[in-house]
Amino acid sequence: MFPPVYQTLRASAAVVAIVGDRIGAHGEVPQDTARPYITWFTVADQPQDQISGSPCADFDAIQIDCWHQTDAGIRALATAVRDAIDAVGVSNRVRVNLREPDTKLYRVGIEADFITQR
Template sequence: MFPPVYKTIRTPEVIAIVADRIGRHGEIGQDEQRPYITWSIVIGNPHDQISGAPCSDFTSVDINCWHPTDGGVEQLALEVRAALDAAGHHNRVRVNLRDPETRLYRVGIEADFITQR
């Protein structure tokens, strides 16, 4: 139910771009430097079974890469995707835009985690 998102995407390549600016619950401090990553759980489902409590969970997570430049957000998203791929997590891009309020570029990746209980 609580997948290891931070641990999975916190690779040397991602850290080189965002340091520790990775915010859970889709938030990061207003005064944080850019670029950064936010993430939140979209949906979590247990793998139910008749013989007892579920032994694992399937969780979809929304990971958003934020950067002041178009090229920068693309590079950050590629590094996050590489980290997810290396850990064996199915993922897909679900949004690619420029936020009208912050003027930051955003690439949103949805990733699926299966975690054992």
């Protein structure tokens, strides 16, 4: 229900070197946030039900969006994020790879499957 997304990303020196603490939950950061940055939000949450009692874990599908001004920068940031979530054994895949027409920022969206023990 509340996976350690922020903690996982902040534990990566490569991610911190690129975005510092500019990591926003709920898919947003303040409008005046310096670029590059990361946003993330829950796509789906499901308890791991069992017949012998309360669920022992939650399965959360999380979308982590990387935002950068340059193509080379977005590649470096998305790679750092992927490596950070790989390091903790979280399955992931790219869902979005584009340039936003309004902001002109490059965006890579990575969906990650966190299983969090209760």
